[in-house]
Amino acid sequence: xxxxxxxxxxxxxxxxxxxxxxxxxxxxxxxxxxxxxxxxxxxxxxxxxxxxxxxxxxxxxxxxxxxxxxxxxxxxxxxxxxxxxxxxxxxxxxxxxxxxxxxxxxxxxxxxxxxxxxxxxxxxxxxxxxxxxxxxxxxxxxxxxxxxxxxxxxxxxxxxxxxxxxxxxxxxxxxxxxxxxxxxxxxxxxxxxxxxxxxxxxxxxxxxxxxxxxxxxxxxxxxxxxxxxxxxxxxxxxxxxxxxxxxxxxxxxxxxxxxxxxxxxxxxxxxxxxxxxxxxxxxxxxxxxxxxxxxxxxxxxxxxxxxxxxxxxxxxxxxxxxxxxxxxxxxxxxxxxxxxxxxxxxxxxxxxxxxxxxxxxxxxxxxxxxxxxxxxxxxxxxxxxxxxxxxxxxxxxxxxxxxxxxxxxxxxxxxxxxxxxxxxxxxxxxxxxxxxxxxxxxxxxxxxxxxxxxxxxxxxxxxxxxxxxxxxxxxxxxxxxxxxxxxxxxxxxxxxxxxxxxxxxxxxxxxxxxxxxxxxxxxxxxxxxxxxxxxxxxxxxxxxxxxxxxxxxxxxxxxxxxxxxxxxxxxxxxxxxxxxxxxxxxxxxxxxxxxxxxxxxxxxxxxxxxxxxxxxxxxxxxxxxxxxxxxxxxxxxxxxxxxxxxxxxxxxxxxxxxxxxxxxxxxxxxxxxxxxxxxxxxxxxxxxxxxxxxxxxxxxxxxxxxxxxxxxxxxxxxxxxxxxxxxxxxxxxxxxxxxxxxxxxxxxxxxxxxxxxxxxxxxxxxxxxxxxxxxxxxxxxxxxxxxxxxxxxxxxxxxxxxxxxxxxxxxxxxxxxxxxxxxxxxxxxxxxxxxxxxxxxxxxxxxxxxxxxxxxxxxxxxxxxxxxxxxxxxxxxxxxxxxxxxxxxxxxxxxxxxxxxxxxxxxx
Numbered sequence: 001x002x003x004x005x006x007x008x009x010x011x012x013x014x015x016x017x018x019x020x021x022x023x024x025x026x027x028x029x030x031x032x033x034x035x036x037x038x039x040x041x042x043x044x045x046x047x048x049x050x051x052x053x054x055x056x057x058x059x060x061x062x063x064x065x066x067x068x069x070x071x072x073x074x075x076x077x078x079x080x081x082x083x084x085x086x087x088x089x090x091x092x093x094x095x096x097x098x099x100x101x102x103x104x105x106x107x108x109x110x111x112x113x114x115x116x117x118x119x120x121x122x123x124x125x126x127x128x129x130x131x132x133x134x135x136x137x138x139x140x141x142x143x144x145x146x147x148x149x150x151x152x153x154x155x156x157x158x159x160x161x162x163x164x165x166x167x168x169x170x171x172x173x174x175x176x177x178x179x180x181x182x183x184x185x186x187x188x189x190x191x192x193x194x195x196x197x198x199x200x201x202x203x204x205x206x207x208x209x210x211x212x213x214x215x216x217x218x219x220x221x222x223x224x225x226x227x228x229x230x231x232x233x234x235x236x237x238x239x240x241x242x243x244x245x246x247x248x249x250x251x252x253x254x255x256x257x258x259x260x261x262x263x264x265x266x267x268x269x270x271x272x273x274x275x276x277x278x279x280x281x282x283x284x285x286x287x288x289x290x291x292x293x294x295x296x297x298x299x300x301x302x303x304x305x306x307x308x309x310x311x312x313x314x315x316x317x318x319x320x321x322x323x324x325x326x327x328x329x330x331x332x333x334x335x336x337x338x339x340x341x342x343x344x345x346x347x348x349x350x351x352x353x354x355x356x357x358x359x360x361x362x363x364x365x366x367x368x369x370x371x372x373x374x375x376x377x378x379x380x381x382x383x384x385x386x387x388x389x390x391x392x393x394x395x396x397x398x399x400x401x402x403x404x405x406x407x408x409x410x411x412x413x414x415x416x417x418x419x420x421x422x423x424x425x426x427x428x429x430x431x432x433x434x435x436x437x438x439x440x441x442x443x444x445x446x447x448x449x450x451x452x453x454x455x456x457x458x459x460x461x462x463x464x465x466x467x468x469x470x471x472x473x474x475x476x477x478x479x480x481x482x483x484x485x486x487x488x489x490x491x492x493x494x495x496x497x498x499x500x501x502x503x504x505x506x507x508x509x510x511x512x513x514x515x516x517x518x519x520x521x522x523x524x525x526x527x528x529x530x531x532x533x534x535x536x537x538x539x540x541x542x543x544x545x546x547x548x549x550x551x552x553x554x555x556x557x558x559x560x561x562x563x564x565x566x567x568x569x570x571x572x573x574x575x576x577x578x579x580x581x582x583x584x585x586x587x588x589x590x591x592x593x594x595x596x597x598x599x600x601x602x603x604x605x606x607x608x609x610x611x612x613x614x615x616x617x618x619x620x621x622x623x624x625x626x627x628x629x630x631x632x633x634x635x636x637x638x639x640x641x642x643x644x645x646x647x648x649x650x651x652x653x654x655x656x657x658x659x660x661x662x663x664x665x666x667x668x669x670x671x672x673x674x675x676x677x678x679x680x681x682x683x684x685x686x687x688x689x690x691x692x693x694x695x696x697x698x699x700x701x702x703x704x705x706x707x708x709x710x711x712x713x714x715x716x717x718x719x720x721x722x723x724x725x726x727x728x729x730x731x732x733x734x735x736x737x738x739x740x741x742x743x744x745x746x747x748x749x750x751x752x753x754x755x756x757x758x759x760x761x762x763x764x765x766x767x768x769x770x771x772x773x774x775x776x777x778x779x780x781x782x783x784x785x786x787x788x789x790x791x792x793x794x795x796x797x798x799x800x801x802x803x804x805x806x807x808x809x810x811x812x813x814x815x816x817x818x819x820x821x822x823x824x825x826x827x828x829x830x831x832x833x834x835x836x837x838x839x840x841x842x843x844x845x846x847x848x849x850x851x852x853x854x855x856x857x858x859x860x861x862x863x864x865x866x867x868x869x870x871x872x873x874x875x876x877x878x879x880x881x882x883x884x885x886x887x888x889x890x891x892x893x894x895x896x897x898x899x900x901x902x903x904x905x906x907x908x
Contacts, residue, residue, distance in 0.1 A: 023054060038070055039323070039357060048077070052084075060084075072108035072288070072320050082117060095125060106145065107317065109288070110281035112152040115142035119159060135163060148278040150206060150239070150246055157201045157212075164194045194219065202232045205239035253771060255287045258813035264296075273305055284321075290767075291325035292759070294318035298331050308339035319356075326363035329353040330370045337374055346374060354402070361407040362722075368399035368417065381428045389429070396421040410721070413666060415442040419456065426464040435460065436469070443480075451477070451484035458491060467499050478515050485519050526691040656683070656705065657730035658712045661698040662784050664721045669699070675720065676701050680708025700730065717779075723786040748799040749776075750824040751806060753792040757815040760788065764814075769794045772808055773801025790817075793824060
C-alpha cells in the first residue's frame with residue numbers, strides 16, 4: 001500500500017515538472033518572437049497572461065512595461081496591472097510610482113473606469129501630506145477629460161460630490177459645541193465648494209439631470225437663484241438634442257463608425273471645442289486602428305483649435321496605435337515644429353518613423369521630403385554658411401542614400417530630392433558647382449534620355465548660371481534626349497538666337513537638323529521592324545485570284561518579294577515624316593507568272609478602265625470604278641484547300657509558365673524576378689516591350705517546375721507599385737476559350753457591396769464585416785491602375801453569417817456614403833433581358849434595357865417624318881431580273897423636282 005502511494009506521488013511530481021517545463025518553453029518562445037519583432041501585439045498579451053498565471057512578478061512587470069512602451073494598453077490590461085501593483089505597494093515611494101502609472105494609463109484612451117480607479121486610489125492617501133489636494137487635482141483632471149461624456153460622465157461628477165460632501169461632514173464634526181471663527185470659515189468654504197460643484201454639473205448635459213437638480217434643491221438652504229435654473233434648462237434642452245445620437249450609438253453594434261461620424265459632424269456644427277474633443281476621444285476608444293479618424297482629429301486640432309501642445313500629445317498617441325500611417329508621421333513632425341520643440345525631439349521623431357512599420361517607397365520619400373523641408377526652414381539664408389546649412393546638406397545626402405539602399409531606383413524614381421537640393425544650392429547658396437554635380441548624378445541615373453529633365457536642368461542653369469554652361473548643356477541634351485528631341489532642339493535654337501552670335505546660331509540650326517534627321521531615320525527603321533513583326537504574326541491563309549491559288553506559306557519569286565518589301569517600307573512615311581495608311585495587300589499571282597502572262601493576252605472588254613499603276617497616290621480618274629477587293633482575311637467561296645498545319649506547343653513549358661499583366665511601365669525584369677523568386681526556381685522572365693524598348697505592362701514568367709507556378713497564381717491581384725498585378729495561367733488562346741475567373745451564379749455565403757468610398761481599402765472593408773462572422777475572403781474591385789471602384793465582394797465561411805451581415809450592414813453609412821449590401825447573384829452572362837426576372841441596372845450597363853448585354857438598339861429614326869411612307873398591307877415586293885439595272889416607273893406617278901422636295905420639307 002505504501003509503495004503504491006509513493007509511486008502515485010512520484011508520478012504527480014513528474015507530471016508537474018513536465019508541465020512547468022512546457023510552460024517555461026512557451027514563455028521562452030514568446031519572448032524570442034517579441035525580441036525578433038516587437039510589434040506582435042498578440043504575443044505580448046499572451047506572454048503577460050502566461051506570466052500572471054505562473055506568478056512571475058518581476059518578469060510580468062517587465063513584460064507589461066515593454067508592451068506599454070510600444071502599444072497603448074486596453075482598459076482591462078491597465079486595471080489588472082493596477083490591482084497587482086496596489087496590492088504590493090507599502091511605502092510612499094511605491095505610491096508615487098503607482099500615481100505615475102495612473103498618469104500613463106489615462107493618456108492612452110478616454111476611460112471613465114480608469115479615472116474612477118485613479119480617484120479611488122488617491123482617496124486612500126488623504127492622510128498623507130497634501131492628500132486632499134491630490135484627490136481634488138485628480139477629480140478636476142477627470143471631469144476635464146471625461147466629464148462631458150453624456151452617459152458615463154455623471155459617475156465622475158457624483159463621485160467628486162460625494163467626496164466633497166464627506167469632507168464637509170468631517171469639518172462640521174470638528175466644530176463641536178463652540179466653533180471658533182476659523183472653523184466657521186472652513187465650514188462655509190466647504191459648503192460653497194459643494195454648491196459650486198452642483199452648479200457646474202447642472203450646466204453640463206448629462207443623463208439623469210433631473211435627479212441631480214432635485215438633490216441640489218435638498219442641499220440648498222435657500223431658494224435656487226434664477227441664473228442656475230436658466231443654465232439647467234439650457235443644458236436640459238441640449239441633452240434632448242444629443243439623445244438622438246446617444247440612442248443611435250446604444251442600438252448599433254461596434255465599431256459604430258457611421259454613428260460616431262454623424263455625432264462628430266453635429267458637434268463640429270455646434271463649434272464647442274471641449275465637446276468636439278470628447279466625442280473624438282469616445283470614437284477613437286472603439287476605433288483606435290483607423291488612421292483616417294486620427295487624421296480627421298489631428299486636422300481639427302492643427303487648423304481649427306490651433307493649440308500646439310495638445311496636437312503634439314494627440315499625434316504621439318495616434319502613432320502608438322497606427323505606426324504604419326505615413327500621413328500621421330508627417331503631421332507629427334510638423335506639429336513638433338509648430339510647437340517649437342527642440343531639434344533633438346524632431347530628429348528623434350524622424351528616427352522612430354524610419355524604424356516603424358512603413359514599407360512603401362512612396363511613404364519613405366514623403367517622409368524624407370517633409371524632414372528636408374523642416375531642415376530647410378531651420379536655415380537662416382541671410383547668415384550663411386552656418387551649421388544649419390551643413391545639417392541640411394547632410395540630411396539631403398542621407399535621404400538620397402537611404403532611399404536608394406532601401407528601394408533602389410524605385411525609392412525616388414524622378415530624383416525629386418536631388419532636384420530640390422539643386423534648386424536650393426543654386427538659388428540661395430549660389431553654388432552652381434554643387435548644382436551641376438547634383439544634376440549630373442540625376443542624368444547618369446537613367447534620366448538622360450528624357451527631354452523634360454534636360455529642360456529643367458537648362459532652365460535652372462540659365463536662371464542662376466552662365467551662358468557657356470547653358471550652351472554645353474544643350475549640346476549634350478540634343479544628343480541624349482530620345483523621347484522628345486524636338487523640344488530640346490527648339491530650346492537650343494532659341495537660346496542661340498537670344499544669347500549667341502550669328503555663327504553660333506547657324507551651328508545650332510545645323511546640329512539640330514542633323515540630329516532630327518537621325519531621329520527620323522531611327523523612327524523609320526523602328527516602324528519598319530514593327531511592320532515586319534505584324535506581318536509575321538498574321539495567321540496563314542490562302543489567296544485566290546481567277547483559277548490560280550497561291551498558298552501564303554509558299555515561297556514567291558525573289559524579285560517580287562523584294563519589290564513588295566520595298567513598297568511597304570516606302571509607303572510607311574511620306575516626305576514630311578508622317579505615317580500613311582498601308583495600301584491593300586496584292587492578292588494576285590506575282591508578276592511574270594503564267595497566270596499573269598495568260599491574263600495579259602486577253603483583250604479587255606469595251607469601256608474597261610484599268611486601275612491606277614502601283615505607287616499612284618492621287619485620286620482615280622473621274623468615273624472610275626475599280627474592282628471591289630475582298631479583305632485578305634476572308635477565304636474565297638468554294639476554296640476547299642486544306643488549312644496550313646498548326647505549330648504544336650510545348651505543353652510542359654505551358655504548364656510551368658504564368659502570364660503577368662497590369663504592371664507599371666517602370667517595372668523591370670529584375671524586379672519581376674525578385675517578386676516571383678519566393679515561389680521557386682525561375683528559368684526565364686520575358687518582359688514584353690515595344691519598338692522603343694519600353695515595357696508594355698505584361699510579361700511571362702517560366703518556372704523550373706509546376707509547383708512554383710501554383711504558388712505564383714496565389715499572388716494574383718497583389719499590389720505592386722500601387723497597381724494590382726494580374727497573374728493567370730499561360731494558355732493558348734486559339735485552342736482554349738476564355739473563361740471568367742469568378743462564379744457568375746448565386747453564392748449565398750458571398751455578399752456584394754457597392755457605394756463604398758473610393759478611399760476605403762480592403763482592411764477597412766474587412767473591419768466592417770468581421771464582427772458579423774468568420775470571413776473567408778474580401779475582394780475589392782479596382783481599376784487597372786489600382787483605384788477602387790467602390791465595389792467589393794465579401795465571402796463568409798457559412799451562409800448564416802452572410803445573411804446576418806446583410807441585415808446589419810445594408811444601408812449603413814461609411815464615411816460620407818451609404819453602402820448597399822446584398823447576396824451575390826450576378827445576372828447570367830449573355831442572357832437576353834427579356835428572359836430575366838427584373839431589370840437591375842448594373843455598372844456600365846446604361847440607363848435602358850437592352851435585348852442582349854452590351855448591344856443596345858437605337859430608338860431614333862434617322863429618316864424625316866415627312867419622307868416616311870406607310871406600308872400598305874397588300875404591297876408585294878418583286879425582284880428585278882438579273883440582267884436589269886433599272887426599275888420600271890409608274891407612268892401615272894408624276895416625278896418630283898428638287899424644288900418640290902424643298903417646299904415639302906419647309907412645309908410650304
